[in-house]
Amino acid sequence: MIKAIILDDEIRGSGLLQHKLQEFQEFLLVAAVFNDPQEALKQIPNIEADVLFLDVEMPFMNGFEFLEKIGQFDFEVIFVTAYNIYTLDALKANALDYLLKPVNNEELELAIRKLQNRITQKEKLKKVDLIESRPNMARIALPTAEGIHLVKRDDILRVEAMSNYSIFYLSNLSKIIVSRTLKEFELLLENTQLLRINRSVIVNLDYIVKYRKGEGGTVEMLDGSEIEVSPSKKKQLMDRLFSTF
Template sequence: MLNVIIVDDEEFARSSLYFLLQENCENVHICGIAKSVDEARNLLLKYDVDLIFLDIAMPGKNGFELIPDARANNSQVVFTTAFDQYALKAIKASALDYLLKPIDIDELKETVEKASKFIVFAGYEQDRNERLKNLSLSLTEKTEIKKLSLPNSQGTTLVGTEEIIHIEAASNYSVFHLEKREKITVSRVLKEYEELLPDSQFVRIHKSSIINLNFLKEFNFKNGLEVLLKNGEKIAVSRRRVSDFMEKVKSYTGNNSDK
């Protein structure tokens, strides 16, 4: 059973999420509902909270200001928001999950199931703290995301974007090929990382491949367009992505030559 609190300044949002959880998630116990960060802090002091459904844009203190309290309480965070693009990228990188309003029932069920799995997983407290710490840093720096938290069979691994050589799609999974590390397989689709990673450095060259241009050694047209990466791997560029690839390479090499 997951102990849950809902934090949102809008009455309709609070009541609708409460109803959806009550009707569709049998393993959820709603400990309390808060309409501000301060009220949520009181609930965290009173209850052993596993999961926080947290709105971002609230008057007074926004949802991000609750992150340190969530870390101290070892609580996982799911953002419920329609916030700006940068925040969504940071949330994808570090939070357990996010739900866009209006909340879809099936997505809510998946999120609760994901939370349950994390909580029973050995070492989950440390994993959660690492994700939330990374989120706080990302939002404070206000720059492109420098690190990703990758949940995998061993727990959660924090990976710098500069370590990523390329990412390979494998059905509904993404396989990260890393510099000086073993491959890491993550149960998220490639499109999520395509949207998340800085497009000045990463380019999708095929439906099943994203490469880091910093590891591009050469490309040639011997058998269609093919790239050779610095780790020796060769990957074909699909015909419909050739133009985009060439533009990205031109832009990337031009920007780096100015430095």
């Protein structure tokens, strides 16, 4: 059963969408409906959902700001809005689809089919072990829609969170996008040279070329990128970087 959440500040809008989704009730359940984004921020992290139908224009914060505030999440996002000016922003947010109000039944059905395909793809990828079980193995398996990339851990420059995806930047300047959260990789890469230094970035300590002082400071990577260090991660980073001095 697909579990869905609706967030729309207009009660009429959320009610109409909930009514339209009843057409798919054989395999889709609306687990929660929110009309207040602040309340949704508190409750959604405790709900296991597959998709969030998200309005864009809302009081206090828009849909994109809402996703930024919620941080890491595993569900897909389908924007539902009366405005057609946010298509590019939706693409940047890796939204599964973008529906205009009033929602067309055929377009909604296409979005649901796309959602089913994405969930099926995710289930297949979950069957793949992300990292080899033996601790002395130096490669990590990164499942993508095209196949499985076997990458040496030493070749990983950094990993960045992008909503419910992770982007692997490699030392050869290529990148791989994986449909897994950064938290999963943080756990898998424990006790290696890869360390999470803020909410959304894991870096390879071997590729740090400079540390700049500050509240948390920043690090400069071998590829020229500069990344802020969370104040809560500063001591751990300092201990790891300068433990041999």
